[in-house]
Amino acid sequence: MHLVAIGGSDAGISAALRARELDPSADVTVVVADAYPNFSICGIPYYVSGEVGHWRNLAHRTSADLEATGMRLRLDTFVTDIDVAGRRVLVREPDGGRSSIEYDELVVGTGALPVRPPIAGLDELGAQDGVHLLHSMGDTFALTESLDRIRPRKALIVGAGYVGLEMAEGLTARGIEVTQVEMLPEVLPTVDPELGALVHAELDRHGVRVHTRTTVTRIRRTGQDEHGKGSGRLHVEGTGQHGEPLGWDVDLVLVVVGVRPDTDLLVRAGAQTGPRGAVSVDETMATGLPHVWAAGDCAVTHHRLLGTTYLPLGTTAHKQGRVAGENALGGATRYAGSLGTQVVKVFDLVAARTGLREHEAVSAGYRPGTSQSSPDDHKAYYPGAQPISIRVTGDLDTGRLLGAQLVGARGTETAKRVDTYAAALFHAMTVDGMSELDLSYTPPLGSPWDAVQMASQAWVREHQLPPQQVALATSLPSSLARP
Amino acid sequence: MHLVAIGGSDAGISAALRARELDPSADVTVVVADAYPNFSICGIPYYVSGEVGHWRNLAHRTSADLEATGMRLRLDTFVTDIDVAGRRVLVREPDGGRSSIEYDELVVGTGALPVRPPIAGLDELGAQDGVHLLHSMGDTFALTESLDRIRPRKALIVGAGYVGLEMAEGLTARGIEVTQVEMLPEVLPTVDPELGALVHAELDRHGVRVHTRTTVTRIRRTGQDEHGKGSGRLHVEGTGQHGEPLGWDVDLVLVVVGVRPDTDLLVRAGAQTGPRGAVSVDETMATGLPHVWAAGDCAVTHHRLLGTTYLPLGTTAHKQGRVAGENALGGATRYAGSLGTQVVKVFDLVAARTGLREHEAVSAGYRPGTSQSSPDDHKAYYPGAQPISIRVTGDLDTGRLLGAQLVGARGTETAKRVDTYAAALFHAMTVDGMSELDLSYTPPLGSPWDAVQMASQAWVREHQLPPQQVALATSLPSSLARP
Numbered sequence: 001m002h003l004v005a006i007g008g009s010d011a012g013i014s015a016a017l018r019a020r021e022l023d024p025s026a027d028v029t030v031v032v033a034d035a036y037p038n039f040s041i042c043g044i045p046y047y048v049s050g051e052v053g054h055w056r057n058l059a060h061r062t063s064a065d066l067e068a069t070g071m072r073l074r075l076d077t078f079v080t081d082i083d084v085a086g087r088r089v090l091v092r093e094p095d096g097g098r099s100s101i102e103y104d105e106l107v108v109g110t111g112a113l114p115v116r117p118p119i120a121g122l123d124e125l126g127a128q129d130g131v132h133l134l135h136s137m138g139d140t141f142a143l144t145e146s147l148d149r150i151r152p153r154k155a156l157i158v159g160a161g162y163v164g165l166e167m168a169e170g171l172t173a174r175g176i177e178v179t180q181v182e183m184l185p186e187v188l189p190t191v192d193p194e195l196g197a198l199v200h201a202e203l204d205r206h207g208v209r210v211h212t213r214t215t216v217t218r219i220r221r222t223g224q225d226e227h228g229k230g231s232g233r234l235h236v237e238g239t240g241q242h243g244e245p246l247g248w249d250v251d252l253v254l255v256v257v258g259v260r261p262d263t264d265l266l267v268r269a270g271a272q273t274g275p276r277g278a279v280s281v282d283e284t285m286a287t288g289l290p291h292v293w294a295a296g297d298c299a300v301t302h303h304r305l306l307g308t309t310y311l312p313l314g315t316t317a318h319k320q321g322r323v324a325g326e327n328a329l330g331g332a333t334r335y336a337g338s339l340g341t342q343v344v345k346v347f348d349l350v351a352a353r354t355g356l357r358e359h360e361a362v363s364a365g366y367r368p369g370t371s372q373s374s375p376d377d378h379k380a381y382y383p384g385a386q387p388i389s390i391r392v393t394g395d396l397d398t399g400r401l402l403g404a405q406l407v408g409a410r411g412t413e414t415a416k417r418v419d420t421y422a423a424a425l426f427h428a429m430t431v432d433g434m435s436e437l438d439l440s441y442t443p444p445l446g447s448p449w450d451a452v453q454m455a456s457q458a459w460v461r462e463h464q465l466p467p468q469q470v471a472l473a474t475s476l477p478s479s480l481a482r483p
Numbered sequence: 484m485h486l487v488a489i490g491g492s493d494a495g496i497s498a499a500l501r502a503r504e505l506d507p508s509a510d511v512t513v514v515v516a517d518a519y520p521n522f523s524i525c526g527i528p529y530y531v532s533g534e535v536g537h538w539r540n541l542a543h544r545t546s547a548d549l550e551a552t553g554m555r556l557r558l559d560t561f562v563t564d565i566d567v568a569g570r571r572v573l574v575r576e577p578d579g580g581r582s583s584i585e586y587d588e589l590v591v592g593t594g595a596l597p598v599r600p601p602i603a604g605l606d607e608l609g610a611q612d613g614v615h616l617l618h619s620m621g622d623t624f625a626l627t628e629s630l631d632r633i634r635p636r637k638a639l640i641v642g643a644g645y646v647g648l649e650m651a652e653g654l655t656a657r658g659i660e661v662t663q664v665e666m667l668p669e670v671l672p673t674v675d676p677e678l679g680a681l682v683h684a685e686l687d688r689h690g691v692r693v694h695t696r697t698t699v700t701r702i703r704r705t706g707q708d709e710h711g712k713g714s715g716r717l718h719v720e721g722t723g724q725h726g727e728p729l730g731w732d733v734d735l736v737l738v739v740v741g742v743r744p745d746t747d748l749l750v751r752a753g754a755q756t757g758p759r760g761a762v763s764v765d766e767t768m769a770t771g772l773p774h775v776w777a778a779g780d781c782a783v784t785h786h787r788l789l790g791t792t793y794l795p796l797g798t799t800a801h802k803q804g805r806v807a808g809e810n811a812l813g814g815a816t817r818y819a820g821s822l823g824t825q826v827v828k829v830f831d832l833v834a835a836r837t838g839l840r841e842h843e844a845v846s847a848g849y850r851p852g853t854s855q856s857s858p859d860d861h862k863a864y865y866p867g868a869q870p871i872s873i874r875v876t877g878d879l880d881t882g883r884l885l886g887a888q889l890v891g892a893r894g895t896e897t898a899k900r901v902d903t904y905a906a907a908l909f910h911a912m913t914v915d916g917m918s919e920l921d922l923s924y925t926p927p928l929g930s931p932w933d934a935v936q937m938a939s940q941a942w943v944r945e946h947q948l949p950p951q952q953v954a955l956a957t958s959l960p961s962s963l964a965r966p
Contacts, residue, residue, distance in 0.1 A: 426920055440902055443526045
C-alpha cells in the first residue's frame with residue numbers, strides 16, 4: 001500500500017499523518033513543490049512583522065519531525081501530471097530531471113493561488129520593484145528581502161480581508177506608514193459592516209490610513225529610487241468612493257485580495273469542478289477519479305448550512321486532509337462539514353464569526369433575523385470588564401441559530417467564545433436553546449449567563465418575545481416550548 | 484395572577500425576571516430576607532480583596548433596576564412559613580410585625596447555608612473574635628469589619644475549594660499571610676489531584692502556606708489581643724497528614740468548607756427531599772406541593788450524566804429560576820440539566836471542569852478512561868504561547884465524552900475553552916467526534932486543531948488507537964467509523 005500526497009501544506013500533511021497514525025505499515029510519500037513542508041501559511045504575517053524570530057519557526061513540524069512519523073518527503077519536487085489510469089504521478093525532480101511515482105491511493109492537496117486583481121501594471125511589476133503578492137514561503141522571502149532592501153517608509157496594501165489586516169498590523173509594527181485600500185464598503189468584509197466598522201476604528205487608532213469603497217486601478221514605478229531608498233518608488237492610482245481619482249506615492253505595494261483553488265493538475269486529469277472552480281469532492285473527499293482524493297484549498301467545501309461551497313481555511317484543510325488520509329487507507333469516514341468559523345486579531349481587537357450572515361442565510365433559503373448586543377466579557381464589578389459586540393443571526397421561522405459574529409478586545413476570550421456558537425451550530429441548536437448550555441462562570445472571566453447567552457437572549461427578546469405574544473402566560477408561544 | 488418568589492438571590496430573581504419578561508401583566512413579588520437583592524455571592528471574594536471598590540457594585544442589578552422591570556421587592560422580610568393549603572406565606576416584617584402574602588404561584592429560592600465543620604470552639608467564637616464563615620452579604624460585612632478592626636497579619640483559611648482559594652488570593656492581596664488547610668489530599672478537590680497540584684504550586688508561588696490532608700480540630704482565643712492588634716489572637720489546632728499535631732497562631736480564621744441546602748421552609752411545608760437533603764423537584768422545578776416551585780441551591784440538581792444530584796452553582800440557579808418562573812406562569816419548559824461546569828481563577832491560573840471525573844463516571848455506570856496532555860493555547864511561534872493542562876475523560880465502551888478538566892494561565896482562554904467541552908457534552912458527542920467541530924483559529928489565539936481537539940485526539944490515541952488494532956487499514960476499528 002503506497003499512499004502519495006501531493007502538497008506539503010495542511011491538507012497533504014494531514015492526510016499523510018493520519019495514514020501513518022492509523023496504519024504504521026502504510027508506505028506514505030508526500031511530494032512537496034518547494035522546500036517548506038508543513039509551514040504555517042497563517043503565520044506569515046507574524047514573521048514579516050518580526051514577531052516570529054526565524055522563518056523556520058513557522059513550521060508546524062520540521063522535516064525531521066515528519067520523517068520520524070515514518071512518512072517520506074520529496075521536497076522541491078513538482079508534480080507535472082497525474083496519470084490516473086497508470087496510478088502514477090509524473091514529476092520534475094529538484095535537478096530538473098523527469099520521473100514518476102507510482103501510487104495505490106493519491107491525495108491531492110495543491111492548495112490555492114493568490115488572486116491577481118485587474119490592476120494595470122501589476123503583471124509587469126514584481127518583487128524587484130517592491131510589488132508583492134503573498135501566499136507561499138517563497139512570496140514571504142521575496143517580501144522580507146524587499147523590506148530589507150527598500151526599507152520602505154510607506155506601503156500600500158490592496159485588500160482588507162484577514163491577511164490584509166494582519167499585514168497592516170505587521171507592517172505598522174515595522175514602523176512603516178500603511179495605507180489600506182478596500183473595494184468593499186467596510187474592512188473585514190467577512191463580517192457585517194457594523195462590526196467591520198469597529199475593526200476600521202482600530203486601524204485608524206493605530207495610524208493605518210484606510211480607504212474603503214476604493215479601487216486600485218494602476219501601479220507604476222516613479223523612478224525615484226535613484227534618489228534614495230524608501231522615498232516614493234511607486235505611484236498607485238485608484239478610484240475613491242465618489243468616483244474621484246486618488247493617488248498615493250509609496251515604496252511598497254502588497255496585493256492580498258484572496259485566493260483561488262489551484263486545480264490545474266486535477267482538472268487536466270479529468271476531475272470535475274464546483275463552486276469557484278474548486279475540484280468537486282464528496283464528503284469522503286473522493287474526486288470521482290479512481291483512487292484519487294482531494295482535500296484543502298484546491299477542493300470544494302461542504303458547509304453544514306450552505307451545502308457545497310468554496311471556503312478555503314486552514315482548519316478545514318486539516319480536517320479534510322485527515323478524512324482523505326483515513327479513507328485512502330480503506331476507512332469510511334466523512335468530512336462533517338464546515339461552519340466557516342474564523343477569527344482574526346487586528347492590533348488589540350479580535351473579530352470572529354461562525355455560520356451565516358443574513359444575506360448568506362437568505363441565499364440558503366432561511367428567513368433570518370439578526371440582533372446586536374454588547375454584553376461584558378465578565379462581571380462589570382471585577383476590574384477590566386469590556387463589552388464584546390455580538391451579532392446573532394437566527395431563523396425567524398424555526399428559531400434555529402444560523403450564525404454569530406463577535407468583536408472584542410484581546411483578553412475577552414472572544415476567539416473561544418465563537419467556538420461555543422460553532423458547537424451550537426454544529427448541533428443545529430435554536431438560538432433560545434443556547435440558554436440551556438451549562439457554560440463556565442467566575443466573576444473575573446464570565447457571567448452567570450455567559451456573554452454568548454446574553455446575546456442569544458437578546459435575539460430571542462427582539463425576534464420571538466414581542467409582549468403581545470406572551471400577554472397570556474397560559475398560552476406561551478410554541479417557540480418557548482422546548483422539545 | 485400573583486407570583487411570589489422567596490429569596491433575593493439568583494434563583495428567586497431569575498424566576499421573577501422571567502415571569503415579568505414573559506408576561507408584563509403578571510404581578511410579581513420577591514420576598515428578600517435581607518436588604519441585598521440580586522447580589523453576586525460569587526463576587527464577595529473580590530470585594531474582600533479590595534478589587535471591587537464598593538459593595539453596592541456587587542449587585543447584578545440595583546433595587547431600582549429590578550423594580551423597573553415591574554416586580555415588587557419586600558426587603559428585610561423573612562418568610563416564617565408556607566401555608567400551602569391557604570396559598571400564602573407568613574412573614575416577619577422589617578419592623579418585627581407578622582403578616583402574610585397571598586400567592587397564586589410560589590417559587591422558593593432560599594438557597595444554601597454554609598457548612599459548619601466539627602471544629603471545637605467554632606460554635607462559641609464569632610466575628611467579634613475574628614472567626615468567620617462566609618456566604619451572605621451580612622457575613623461579608625462582618626468579615627470586612629473584622630479585617631478593618633483587627634488588621635490581621637496572619638489568617639488561616641479552612642477549606643481549599645473555590646471560595647477558599649479565592650479568599651486565599653483575596654487576603655494575600657490585602658497583605659495578609661495566609662495559611663490554607665484542606666482535609667483532602669490536594670487543593671481544589673473538584674478536579675483531579677494532577678491538576679490540583681498545579682493550583683497548589685500557584686498558591687505556593689504566591690506565599691500561601693498550604694496544608695493538605697490536614698484537619699483543623701480546634702480554635703481558641705489566646706487572649707493576646709490585649710497586647711496589640713493582629714498578633715496571634717487565635718490559636719488553631721489541627722492534625723497533619725501523618726497524624727501529627729499541628730498548631731498555628733493567627734489573627735483571623737475563615738471557615739469555607741462548602742454549603743448545604745436551606746430547606747427548612749419547604750420541608751416544614753411538606754416537600755420531599757433528595758440528595759444531600761435538597762428539596763426534590765422534577766425537571767419543571769415543581770416540588771410536588773401544589774403551586775409551589777423550587778430552584779437554586781435549596782433544590783436538587785438534574786445532571787445530564789448523573790441524573791438527580793446536588794450541585795449548587797450560580798449558573799444552575801439562574802437556569803432553574805428561569806424555568807420555574809416560566810412554568811409558574813403556565814409554561815411547559817424543562818431544566819435541561821447541569822454538567823457541573825465550573826471555573827475558578829487562582830492568582831494567575833485558571834482551573835475549569837465540566838462533566839464527570841473518573842470516579843464519578845464509574846458511579847454513574849460508565850467505564851471511563853482519562854488522558855492528560857498539555858497543548859499550547861496558540862501556535863508556539865507566536866509570542867506568549869503557554870500550555871494548557873487538559874484531562875479528558877471518555878467512556879471506553881462507547882467512546883463518549885464524559886468530562887474535561889483544564890488548568891491554564893490567565894490569558895489562555897481556558898475559561899471559555901471548557902465551554903466547548905460543555906457544549907460537546909450537552910450533545911453527547913464522542914471524544915473522537917470533537918475533531919469534527921469547526922473551531923476558530925488564528926496563530927495568536929489558537930491552533931488549526933484547537934487545544935481542546937488536540938487533547939481529545941490524545942485521548943483517542945491512548946484509548947482507541949493501539950497500533951495493533953489498526954495494522955490493517957482496510958479493517959479500521961468501528962470506533963473510527965462515525966455515524
